[in-house]
Amino acid sequence: MFSPQTYQDRRTALQGSIKNGILLFLGNIENPVNFEHNPYYFRQDSTFLYYFGIQEPRIAAIIDIDENKTIIFGDELSIDDIIWMGRQETLKEKSQKSGVSETLPYRELSQYILKAKTANRKVHYLPPYQSFNKILLSDLLGIKVAELQPSVEMIKAIVKQRSVKEPQEIVQIEQAVNVSNDMHLLAMRMARPGVKEYEIANAIQHLAGDKECQMSYPPIVTINGGILHNHYRLNTLKDGDLFLNDSGAETAMGYAGDLTRTFPVSTTFSTQQKEIYEVVLNAFENAQRLLKPGVKFRDIHLQASRHLVDGLVDLGLMKGNPEEAVKNHAHTLFFQCGLGHMMGLDVHDMEDLGEQYVGYTEDEPKDTKTFGLKSLRLGKSLETGFVVTVEPGIYMIPELIDIWQAENKNAEFINYDKVNEYRNFGGVRIEDDFVITNEGYKLLGNGLIKTVEEIENYRKEHIS
Amino acid sequence: MFSPQTYQDRRTALQGSIKNGILLFLGNIENPVNFEHNPYYFRQDSTFLYYFGIQEPRIAAIIDIDENKTIIFGDELSIDDIIWMGRQETLKEKSQKSGVSETLPYRELSQYILKAKTANRKVHYLPPYQSFNKILLSDLLGIKVAELQPSVEMIKAIVKQRSVKEPQEIVQIEQAVNVSNDMHLLAMRMARPGVKEYEIANAIQHLAGDKECQMSYPPIVTINGGILHNHYRLNTLKDGDLFLNDSGAETAMGYAGDLTRTFPVSTTFSTQQKEIYEVVLNAFENAQRLLKPGVKFRDIHLQASRHLVDGLVDLGLMKGNPEEAVKNHAHTLFFQCGLGHMMGLDVHDMEDLGEQYVGYTEDEPKDTKTFGLKSLRLGKSLETGFVVTVEPGIYMIPELIDIWQAENKNAEFINYDKVNEYRNFGGVRIEDDFVITNEGYKLLGNGLIKTVEEIENYRKEHIS
Numbered sequence: 011m012f013s014p015q016t017y018q019d020r021r022t023a024l025q026g027s028i029k030n031g032i033l034l035f036l037g038n039i040e041n042p043v044n045f046e047h048n049p050y051y052f053r054q055d056s057t058f059l060y061y062f063g064i065q066e067p068r069i070a071a072i073i074d075i076d077e078n079k080t081i082i083f084g085d086e087l088s089i090d091d092i093i094w095m096g097r098q099e100t101l102k103e104k105s106q107k108s109g110v111s112e113t114l115p116y117r118e119l120s121q122y123i124l125k126a127k128t129a130n131r132k133v134h135y136l137p138p139y140q141s142f143n144k145i146l147l148s149d150l151l152g153i154k155v156a157e158l159q160p161s162v163e164m165i166k167a168i169v170k171q172r173s174v175k176e177p178q179e180i181v182q183i184e185q186a187v188n189v190s191n192d193m194h195l196l197a198m199r200m201a202r203p204g205v206k207e208y209e210i211a212n213a214i215q216h217l218a219g220d221k222e223c224q225m226s227y228p229p230i231v232t233i234n235g236g237i238l239h240n241h242y243r244l245n246t247l248k249d250g251d252l253f254l255n256d257s258g259a260e261t262a263m264g265y266a267g268d269l270t271r272t273f274p275v276s277t278t279f280s281t282q283q284k285e286i287y288e289v290v291l292n293a294f295e296n297a298q299r300l301l302k303p304g305v306k307f308r309d310i311h312l313q314a315s316r317h318l319v320d321g322l323v324d325l326g327l328m329k330g331n332p333e334e335a336v337k338n339h340a341h342t343l344f345f346q347c348g349l350g351h352m353m354g355l356d357v358h359d360m361e362d363l364g365e366q367y368v369g370y371t372e373d374e375p376k377d378t379k380t381f382g383l384k385s386l387r388l389g390k391s392l393e394t395g396f397v398v399t400v401e402p403g404i405y406m407i408p409e410l411i412d413i414w415q416a417e418n419k420n421a422e423f424i425n426y427d428k429v430n431e432y433r434n435f436g437g438v439r440i441e442d443d444f445v446i447t448n449e450g451y452k453l454l455g456n457g458l459i460k461t462v463e464e465i466e467n468y469r470k471e472h473i474s
Numbered sequence: 475m476f477s478p479q480t481y482q483d484r485r486t487a488l489q490g491s492i493k494n495g496i497l498l499f500l501g502n503i504e505n506p507v508n509f510e511h512n513p514y515y516f517r518q519d520s521t522f523l524y525y526f527g528i529q530e531p532r533i534a535a536i537i538d539i540d541e542n543k544t545i546i547f548g549d550e551l552s553i554d555d556i557i558w559m560g561r562q563e564t565l566k567e568k569s570q571k572s573g574v575s576e577t578l579p580y581r582e583l584s585q586y587i588l589k590a591k592t593a594n595r596k597v598h599y600l601p602p603y604q605s606f607n608k609i610l611l612s613d614l615l616g617i618k619v620a621e622l623q624p625s626v627e628m629i630k631a632i633v634k635q636r637s638v639k640e641p642q643e644i645v646q647i648e649q650a651v652n653v654s655n656d657m658h659l660l661a662m663r664m665a666r667p668g669v670k671e672y673e674i675a676n677a678i679q680h681l682a683g684d685k686e687c688q689m690s691y692p693p694i695v696t697i698n699g700g701i702l703h704n705h706y707r708l709n710t711l712k713d714g715d716l717f718l719n720d721s722g723a724e725t726a727m728g729y730a731g732d733l734t735r736t737f738p739v740s741t742t743f744s745t746q747q748k749e750i751y752e753v754v755l756n757a758f759e760n761a762q763r764l765l766k767p768g769v770k771f772r773d774i775h776l777q778a779s780r781h782l783v784d785g786l787v788d789l790g791l792m793k794g795n796p797e798e799a800v801k802n803h804a805h806t807l808f809f810q811c812g813l814g815h816m817m818g819l820d821v822h823d824m825e826d827l828g829e830q831y832v833g834y835t836e837d838e839p840k841d842t843k844t845f846g847l848k849s850l851r852l853g854k855s856l857e858t859g860f861v862v863t864v865e866p867g868i869y870m871i872p873e874l875i876d877i878w879q880a881e882n883k884n885a886e887f888i889n890y891d892k893v894n895e896y897r898n899f900g901g902v903r904i905e906d907d908f909v910i911t912n913e914g915y916k917l918l919g920n921g922l923i924k925t926v927e928e929i930e931n932y933r934k935e936h937i938s
């Protein structure tokens with residue numbers, strides 16, 4: 011945990027930006043796998059972590075703006091609990107570490123909410139993503155799950171605050187990124203013909219675990235990198251395959267890292283692999299240099315797309331005017347997704363609070379219709395303290411190529427004959443994490459090898 | 475998956491034991507960790523696995539008894555899904571492997587249920603344990619979550635069927651137990667002063683993962699074995715500690731193993747450790763020999779308790795008549811829990827369906843009041859084909875000793891002075907998995923070392 015003062019300060023700042031009412035924060039529970047008492051590992055809700063820091067299931071908290079008090083609701087251990095689970099720090103002690111002196115039994119929460127509602131006071135709450143909390147909110151508020159109305163005022167205030175990372179949060183994120191770096195180097199040492207994808211996934215998870223980290227998301231470790239969210243891991247690596255590893259660690263305090271590297275299972279890149287890789291790397295480096303306060307991330311995304319098109323024109327897969335190609339979204343045959351997203355206590359930071367608030371503004375909302383842009387999670391102007399990923403890629407998706415070609419879509423920009431030579435190429439993605447500074451940007455963590463030469467040398471050194 | 479005929483036969487048998495109405499089976503979903511699209515690993519509901527075998531989130535099934543038809547509800551992939559997740563086997567294809575030819579879109583489920591309700595037909599469903607399915611059932615049936623009434627007729631029929639394992643299920647369970655054996659041997663090779671508990675937990679999970687297994691439950695790997703459900707894993711092992719490892723693998727098809735071994739972090743047992751260990755081992759071996767059809771597991775539990783008391787009397791921790799001691803539950807100061815439980819597709823098999831049906835009968839219900847017996851999950855007569863764990867233990871819990879001593883509880887059977895010499899001893903548990911046969915029992919898996927001599931020799935050989 012950070013210091014009690016940290017949580018106190020964060021709550022005070024939040025309190026100052028909400029007019030009145032009660033702010034209700036629900037912690038997460040231990041979600042059952044196949045029966046009630048066989049749970050998945052516990053992960054506290056990120057907003058709860060941000061304002062209270064307590065990693066404990068089945069607790070809740072209230073900041074009562076009108077009465078200027080903060081209460082944590084939860085139950086102390088019974089002697090039965092102690093016999094089964096051992097003596098632990100009390101909730102009272104944990105709350106004090108969070109700077110909160112008042113605790114009440116969990117069952118008192120419904121009384122408190124009922125009283126507030128009876129007094130016609132506003133009860134602010136966030137969009138629930140775990141079904142347990144949907145039912146809980148429905149019970150607390152006496153309305154149907156489908157009728158829940160999260161507080162936009164509360165969402166906006168929290169997004170504003172959590173978007174700008176404190177220095178101590180950056181320390182945590184760099185710790186996550188450095189463990190992620192080690193995971194990627196391990197994968198580079200392991201990947202060779204005959205190895206199974208899941209063996210690499212298991213090994214990097216083991217490494218993270220030994221550094222007291224979880225995975226910040228289900229790792230994508232695949233020889234079919236053309237499939238964007240590929241969680242199938244039963245393939246065997248073979249010579250000639252491109253291996254894509256998109257994985258990151260999460261620290262014990264909940265902060266995420268998120269990195270991607272792509273490299274050949276054979277120790278060296280083939281000419282085709284190297285050419286595409288360097289197009290992506292060039293787009294990556296250009297995008298990185300554009301990061302600074304005041305620049306719209308949507309514009310950096312489009313610039314990166316331009317650089318991808320430039321490279322694809324050089325290789326003969328695309329043709330015509332690159333700017334026109336991007337305007338017509340012709341690049342989305344190869345780059346179907348977004349350039350990056352916010353990162354922090356969540357790998358897609360605050361995704362539960364709503365992309366429209368986290369990545370966009372009311373004046374410039376998200377384009378939810380256009381293929382490509384509808385998958386861009388971050389469009390708005392960058393600010394000092396934002397932490398973002400940059401992750402351009404080129405993905406060959408046979409099903410998509412066939413659909414576009416049948417429609418002759420964007421034929422003035424795409425050489426379909428040439429593209430079909432690459433239809434089983436797979437995909438290349440390169441991804442790093444950055445914090446926006448007053449001057450521009452800073453790469454988070456100690457840096458991870460990225461050029462063709464660096465990767466080939468590292469693998470030659472470690473693969474016998 | 476097993477053969478289509480297997481699932482067909484199981485469904486036919488179930489259908490024959492329910493008078494009328496509709497049997498509704500809900501599959502599990504991908505539960506979110508910290509936002510909707512960041513999920514925990516997917517685990518299908520065990521009953522769904524048993525009757526349909528399909529490992530796919532957000533599907534449901536109906537066996538319509540009245541109209542004698544079976545339908546699987548779920549959605550085929552869209553082109554958008556294929557771009558992001560790759561081309562996969564269709565739900566139609568998966569359903570055929572389950573012996574089901576009729577599939578319908580997921581949204582049609584509510585229509586089907588509505589029609590049945592309108593026609594005043596009975597809709598049978600099981601107790602939901604995941605909140606998502608609580609909400610779904612509430613919506614489908616138009617009643618509040620708190621008012622859901624699972625079908626006892628359906629529960630009883632399923633428990634009867636799933637309790638008796640088929641030979642092909644025993645093959646799966648033995649596979650799980652053998653991977654669990656390897657996990658335990660690895661822990662025995664790793665455990666030495668300076669190692670962290672979590673390093674052992676991570677390593678055994680890695681081993682299981684490389685054999686395409688999950689953990690069947692959160693492993694208990696601890697130097698504080700006196701805490702029964704200890705999931706704290708940050709301690710460092712040191713000379714003199716007893717190390718307790720309660721962990722098991724689950725096969726890709728969902729079948730569980732569940733083993734416990736306890737051994738000293740120093741290569742050899744201390745006299746005190748050895749003495750207590752052999753009391754538990756003796757109780758274990760005696761209990762094992764009692765396993766056979768027709769014997770009540772509750773009686774074996776009480777016999778095991780008697781053997782524990784015999785040993786504790788010999789060591790001077792208890793005194794008086796052992797039978798009287800057990801009758802007075804004096805052994806529960808050391809053995810607070812139950813001797814074992816059913817095991818199968820769940821490590822506590824069918825716990826979601828209700829212990830009163832799985833472990834007990836209406837004529838001889840569970841003793842839910844008496845300390846000790848209230849934690850015994852299985853009491854009823856064993857039958858050929860049941861799979862059970864046997865797991866006696868002796869646990870020193872300082873908090874419990876203090877409470878009993880203050881009350882002078884069972885003072886005629888307990889030498890509190892002597893007991894206090896052991897208050898920081900920790901705990902010993904020994905656990906194996908058995909199938910009940912016509913002749914008696916069969917140990918599942920290839921067997922795992924268990925005597926003091928075997929464990930000391932193995933560790934001397936592997937710890938340098």
